[in-house]
Amino acid sequence: xxxxxxxxxxxxxxxxxxxxxxxxxxxxxxxxxxxxxxxxxxxxxxxxxxxxxxxxxxxxxxxxxxxxxxxxxxxxxxxxxxxxxxxxxxxxxxxxxxxxxxxxxxxxxxxxxxxxxxxxxxxxxxxxxxxxxxxxxxxxxxxxxxxxxxxxxxxxxxxxxxxxxxxxxxxxxxxxxxxxxxxxxxxxxxxxxxxxxxxxxxxxxxxxxxxxxxxxxxxxxxxxx
Ligand code: DX5
Ligand code: ZN
Numbered sequence: 501x502x503x504x505x506x507x508x509x510x511x512x513x514x515x516x517x518x519x520x521x522x523x524x525x526x527x528x529x530x531x532x533x534x535x536x537x538x539x540x541x542x543x544x545x546x547x548x549x550x551x552x553x554x555x556x557x558x559x560x561x562x563x564x565x566x567x568x569x570x571x572x573x574x575x576x577x578x579x580x581x582x583x584x585x586x587x588x589x590x591x592x593x594x595x596x597x598x599x600x601x602x603x604x605x606x607x608x609x610x611x612x613x614x615x616x617x618x619x620x621x622x623x624x625x626x627x628x629x630x631x632x633x634x635x636x637x638x639x640x641x642x643x644x645x646x647x648x649x650x651x652x653x654x655x656x657x658x659x660x661x662x663x664x665x666x667x668x669x670x671x672x673x674x675x676x677x678x679x680x681x682x683x684x685x686x687x688x689x690x691x692x693x694x695x696x697x698x699x700x701x702x703x704x705x706x707x708x709x710x711x712x713x714x715x716x717x718x719x720x721x722x723x724x725x
Contacts, residue, residue, distance in 0.1 A: 513697030641676030650677030662690030687722025
């Protein structure tokens with residue numbers, strides 16, 4: 501059975517001067533959950549926000565919060581991210597010495613755990629963890645910054661992952677350069693979760709609903725192809 505299609509706003513591209521309004525608008529526009537890129541300036545060459553920001557926006561929406569954690573060591577942040585209101589933590593598959601231990605720690609803290617593949621990580625890198633995760637995020641840009649172009653070359657990896665996932669209850673996401681034009685090819689390759697920063701927030705607050713609807717339609721079209 502195919503997994504539900506979800507459109508996930510990534511607040512990295514939101515207007516930080518009005519972050520609360522942005523979250524409310526993306527929620528009302530039909531975003532299915534929120535993607536929160538937490539960066540420490542070392543794993544990737546950028547800084548974003550941390551648990552305090554997550555805690556501040558948590559009361560503004562009932563939708564789940566997924567943290568894309570680009571901070572080491574990940575284990576130091578699991579408790580704080582849970583306390584701030586995170587529902588799921590995603591970590592890069594090749595970043596830590598003991599990925600399985602971190603997946604277990606995230607689950608023991610009462611959250612869901614997922615893995616992220618950078619463009620350099622092969623599909624098979626997730627194989628040892630398929631029983632520990634419910635989410636795989638394929639980066640379709642070099643991590644760290646919004647507004648880059650979607651790497652269509654990652655679609656072969658998405659297809660391979662779809663096969664690897666098989667009957668496991670695991671969502672398959674694409675993240676980076678996702679917009680109305682690129683959703684379709686990703687859905688055709690097998691993705692069911694579409695994470696978009698610039699693709700949603702750069703369209704202007706009055707257009708978020710229209711944009712999210714168009715992305716959802718493009719995903720249905722791609723899946724049916
Ligand atoms: C990049 C992040 C993405 C980022 C995507 O490191 O993982 O979540 O927000 O931004 P856009 O959608 O603008 O490419
Ligand atoms: Zn991300």
